[in-house]
Amino acid sequence: MSEEKLMQIFIMGKAYNVPAGITIMDAMEYAGYQFVRGAGCRSGFCGACGTVYRKEGDYRLEFALACQEMVEEGMHLTQLPFTPAPRSRYVLDDLDAGENVLLQHYPAIARCVSCNTCTKACPQDIEVMDYVQAALRGDLEKVSELSFDCIQCGLCSMRCPADIKHYHFAQMARRLYAVTQSPEPDHLQTRMSELAEGIHEAELDTLMKMNLEELKQRYAQRVIETEGEAS
Amino acid sequence: MSQSGAGVRNEGYPASMRDSIAKVEATRDQRLKEGPQKAMSPEQREQVLQEWHPDYKADKKRAVAVGPSKGERMPHEVVDLLEAYPVVDPRSINLASPDREVQVLILGGGGAASVAALFAHQEGIPTQDILMVSKLRHGDCNSIMAQGGIQAADRECDSPASHYIDVLGGGHYTNNPELVKALVNDGPLMIDWHEKLGALYDKVDGQYLEAHGGGTSRMRMHSAKDYTGMELMRVIRDEVRNVGIPVIEFAPAVELLLDEDGHAAGAVLTNLETDEYMVVKASATVLATGGFGRLHIQGFPTTNHYGATADGLIMAYRAGARVIDMDSVQYHPTGVAYPAAILGQLATEKLRNQGAEPVNAHGESFVYPLEPRDVESAAIIRECYGNNNGVSTPSGIRGVWLDTPMIDAIHGKGTLKKRLAAMWMMWHRHDIDITIEPALVFPTLHYQNGGVEIDADARTRIPGLFAGGEVAGGVHGKNRLMGNSLLDYNVFGRRAGISAAKWAKEHSAKTPTLKHIEAFCADLKSAGIKADRTAPIILPDYRREAVLERQLKTLA
Numbered sequence A: 001m002s003e004e005k006l007m008q009i010f011i012m013g014k015a016y017n018v019p020a021g022i023t024i025m026d027a028m029e030y031a032g033y034q035f036v037r038g039a040g041c042r043s044g045f046c047g048a049c050g051t052v053y054r055k056e057g058d059y060r061l062e063f064a065l066a067c068q069e070m071v072e073e074g075m076h077l078t079q080l081p082f083t084p085a086p087r088s089r090y091v092l093d094d095l096d097a098g099e100n101v102l103l104q105h106y107p108a109i110a111r112c113v114s115c116n117t118c119t120k121a122c123p124q125d126i127e128v129m130d131y132v133q134a135a136l137r138g139d140l141e142k143v144s145e146l147s148f149d150c151i152q153c154g155l156c157s158m159r160c161p162a163d164i165k166h167y168h169f170a171q172m173a174r175r176l177y178a179v180t181q182s183p184e185p186d187h188l189q190t191r192m193s194e195l196a197e198g199i200h201e202a203e204l205d206t207l208m209k210m211n212l213e214e215l216k217q218r219y220a221q222r223v224i225e226t227e228g229e230a231s
Numbered sequence B: 001m002s003q004s005g006a007g008v009r010n011e012g013y014p015a016s017m018r019d020s021i022a023k024v025e026a027t028r029d030q031r032l033k034e035g036p037q038k039a040m041s042p043e044q045r046e047q048v049l050q051e052w053h054p055d056y057k058a059d060k061k062r063a064v065a066v067g068p069s070k071g072e073r074m075p076h077e078v079v080d081l082l083e084a085y086p087v088v089d090p091r092s093i094n095l096a097s098p099d100r101e102v103q104v105l106i107l108g109g110g111g112a113a114s115v116a117a118l119f120a121h122q123e124g125i126p127t128q129d130i131l132m133v134s135k136l137r138h139g140d141c142n143s144i145m146a147q148g149g150i151q152a153a154d155r156e157c158d159s160p161a162s163h164y165i166d167v168l169g170g171g172h173y174t175n176n177p178e179l180v181k182a183l184v185n186d187g188p189l190m191i192d193w194h195e196k197l198g199a200l201y202d203k204v205d206g207q208y209l210e211a212h213g214g215g216t217s218r219m220r221m222h223s224a225k226d227y228t229g230m231e232l233m234r235v236i237r238d239e240v241r242n243v244g245i246p247v248i249e250f251a252p253a254v255e256l257l258l259d260e261d262g263h264a265a266g267a268v269l270t271n272l273e274t275d276e277y278m279v280v281k282a283s284a285t286v287l288a289t290g291g292f293g294r295l296h297i298q299g300f301p302t303t304n305h306y307g308a309t310a311d312g313l314i315m316a317y318r319a320g321a322r323v324i325d326m327d328s329v330q331y332h333p334t335g336v337a338y339p340a341a342i343l344g345q346l347a348t349e350k351l352r353n354q355g356a357e358p359v360n361a362h363g364e365s366f367v368y369p370l371e372p373r374d375v376e377s378a379a380i381i382r383e384c385y386g387n388n389n390g391v392s393t394p395s396g397i398r399g400v401w402l403d404t405p406m407i408d409a410i411h412g413k414g415t416l417k418k419r420l421a422a423m424w425m426m427w428h429r430h431d432i433d434i435t436i437e438p439a440l441v442f443p444t445l446h447y448q449n450g451g452v453e454i455d456a457d458a459r460t461r462i463p464g465l466f467a468g469g470e471v472a473g474g475v476h477g478k479n480r481l482m483g484n485s486l487l488d489y490n491v492f493g494r495r496a497g498i499s500a501a502k503w504a505k506e507h508s509a510k511t512p513t514l515k516h517i518e519a520f521c522a523d524l525k526s527a528g529i530k531a532d533r534t535a536p537i538i539l540p541d542y543r544r545e546a547v548l549e550r551q552l553k554t555l556a
C-alpha cells in the first residue's frame, strides 16, 4: 500500500495523513486511534459512531455515521459518541393511546419551531421533522412509519433548538402503536394453545428417537412449501 | 448527510466491472423465466463442502492442548486464545471485599443478556439485585445487526416437528436434540412475547409476512423490514430501561470468579475508561457475551460488531466449562465484496429469499440460491477460485453478482426499497442503486456455530453459571440456519434468566476466588505454552496499516 496516495484530514484539530477510499472510522484507526467509545456494529445499525464534520472551505457542520461515510480530503472531524438525552420511563400496558401520551411524556414536542435541522442531521435520511409533526397530532401510525429506520444515534436531538428527544418518543410511539393498532394474528394464539396442550409433543418425540439414517431419510422426504401457498 | 463534494467518492461501479454487469442484464429475463437452479443432492453438497469450504482445510486448525476440551481441533485463532494467559494477575485483585454484590450478574449487553435480565426479574429477582455489564453500550452487539428475520413455526401448515427436522438437517445432525426441541417449541412463545412488548413485525392484512430462509421447508421467517434485529433489540432494551434494571456500560468482564465449592461467584470487570478493576460477587452468573467474528478466522472479513472477540468463551473455558462444535465456523455466503470500504458487511439472506440469485461474471446462475449457508458459501468460493468465473474488483478481491434487480422484477417495483430498506441504504451510500444494478458478494465470517456447552435449562457444567445466545453451543450443531439465532438468544436468554433466578434464590455464593486461574496457568506452563499471549482481547486493534490489511486479506 506504500504507493497509495494519502490525503490530509483533521481529527479534533490535529492533522493526519490517511488513504482515500476508506470510511471515517477506518481513517481514524489508520491515524492511530483505537476506539473505546464511538464504534459498535461498524455496519450502520447501532448508532454508536455519530460524527460531526466540516469540510475544508465550508462553514457548515455536517453529520454522518463514521462507519458508513467515506473520508474526504480536508475533513475536520469529531465524534459525538454519547447523547445525554433523558427518556421518560413508562409502563406500556398502562398507557392510554387515546390521549396524546407523547405530549404528556415529552412536552417539548410542542416547542418545535419547524426548522428542519433534525431532518438535515439524520444519517438515515429520515424525515424527522415530519414525525415530530405527526407526534404533535397524536398520529402514532405516522410516527411509527416515518421513524421506523431510526438507529437512535441521537444526532437529531443534539442539534434540535427545542431540545426535543426525537428517538426516545418515537420508540415509545412505535411500541404503543404496535400493541394498540397492529394486533397479533390469530394463528399465533392457536399454536400457543396447541403447544400448551402438548399436541405436538408426540411428533417431536418420535423425531428425537430416530437414529441418523432415519433422520436423513426424513430430511430427504421433506416437501418444500412453494411460494404462493403461503397463507 | 453529506451530499457530494471534493475529494474521493465512489461513483458506483468502475468501468472494469461494467462489462460483466451488462452480461448479467442480458441474461436476466431468461433466468427469470426459467426460475432458479435445482437444489443440490446430498452427495453434491458433500463434495462442494469437502473441496471448497474453509472449515475443511485441515491445516487451518489444531488440537487445543489444555482444558476441558483438550484434544479437540479448532481454528488456530480460537486455540491461540484458549491457550493464552490471563490479563489480570490473580494475586493483584482484592477478592475479600467485592465492589458490588448482586443475586444475578449478567455479562453482555446484547439480545441474550437483555432477555435474561427481564426474565430473571419476572422470576422474582428485584431489579437492584440484578446487574447487567457490557463491553460497549447496551445494544451495541450482533443482535442489533440482524436483518433477515427470526424463525418460529406458527402457521397451520407448519409445526415444531417440521422446524426441528430443518434445524437438524441444516446442522448435519450434530445438534443436541434437547436444545433443538426447546428452540422450536418456544418459537411461537417468543414471538408472542415480542408482540406484547410492542415489536412491529411485518404484516399484510393482519397476517405475518412469512418467508423461506436457507434450508427451511416452510415459510416461517418473521421480519421487520430488514431491520429485524434492530427492531427486536431496541424494543427489548427499551423494556429493560422501563423496568429499571441497572446496566454498566464499557465495563467488560475479564475473568469469572468461582467460590470454594467450585460454584460461579461473579466476575472481575475492567472499566475501559479508567482501567480500574471491579469485583462483582454474584450468586448466579449469566454468560451472554456473544460470538467471535472479530477473530477474523483464516483472514476473512466479518459481519460482526466490534466487540465480538470470544471473551465469554475464553473465560468460561478457564473456569472449567466445556466448549463444543468449535471446529465449525459459519461463513455467510453473501458479504459485500465491493466497495472495499464496506468489505465483509452483510448482504442479508433475505435478498435471496425475495428472489435475487447469485450469478457469475458471464451472467450465468450456478447455484440454488437457498442452499444451507455452508453449501452456498462453498459453491460461491468454487465459482470464483475453482471455475474462475468470478468478477475481480480494482483491489483484487473476487466475488459473484447477487442479481438484486430480480426482486422488483418478481414482486413489483418498490418491493426492494420497502422490504430491504437497510440494504438499499447501505449501497446507496456508495452510489450504487441495487434496484437497478446487481451487488458484488463473497463469503464473510458470520457466526460462531459452537460454543459453551449448555443443557435445555441453559446450565453450563459449572453450577451457578448459565449461558445463552451465540456464546453457547449445541443448538445449531455444526451449521446454523438463518433466523434461528435471533430465536436462540430469545429462547436461551429467557431460560438462562429463569434458571439463574431460581438458582440465586436457593444458593448464595461463598467467598469468590481466582484459584482456577492459577491452576489454569500451571496447566499452560506444563503444556509448554509460552506466556506471550493474553486473553480475553476485549477490543480488536485495527490501528495503522492493520486497517488496510483487514480489507485486503481474502482467500487467495
Ligand SMILES: Cc1cc2nc3c(=O)[nH]c(=O)nc-3n(C[C@H](O)[C@H](O)[C@H](O)COP(=O)(O)OP(=O)(O)OC[C@H]3O[C@@H](n4cnc5c(N)ncnc54)[C@H](O)[C@@H]3O)c2cc1C
Binding pocket: B107, B108, B109, B110, B111, B112, B113, B133, B134, B135, B136, B137, B139, B140, B141, B142, B143, B144, B145, B146, B147, B148, B149, B150, B151, B228, B229, B251, B252, B253, B254, B288, B289, B290, B291, B303, B304, B305, B307, B308, B309, B311, B312, B346, B446, B447, B468, B469, B470, B471, B482, B483, B484, B485, B486, B487, B489, B536
Ligand atoms: C450482521 C448480522 C446479521 C445477522 N442476521 C441474522 C438474522 O437475520 N437472523 C438471525 O436469526 N440471526 C442473525 N444474526 C445472528 C444473530 O444476530 C446473533 O447470533 C445473535 O443476535 C447473538 O445474540 P447474543 O445476545 O448472543 O450476542 P450479541 O447480541 O452479540 O451480544 C453480545 C454482547 O456481549 C458484549 N460483550 C462481549 N464481551 C463482553 C465481555 N467480556 N464482558 C461484557 N460484555 C461483553 C457485547 O459487547 C455485546 O453487547 C446476524 C448477525 C449479524 C452479525
Ligand code: SF4
Binding pocket: A047, A121, A122, A123, A124, A126, A128, A149, A150, A151, A152, A153, A154, A155, A156, A157, A166, A167
Ligand atoms: S431520527 Fe435522530 S436518532 Fe434516529 S437515526 Fe435519525 S438522527 Fe439518529
Ligand code: SF4
Binding pocket: A111, A112, A113, A114, A115, A116, A117, A118, A119, A128, A129, A132, A159, A160, A161, A162, A163, A164
Ligand atoms: S430540530 Fe427540533 S425544532 Fe427543528 S424541526 Fe426538528 S424537532 Fe422541530
Ligand code: FES
Binding pocket: A038, A039, A040, A041, A042, A043, A044, A045, A046, A047, A048, A049, A065, A066, A067, A068
Ligand atoms: S458503529 Fe454502529 S452505526 Fe456506526
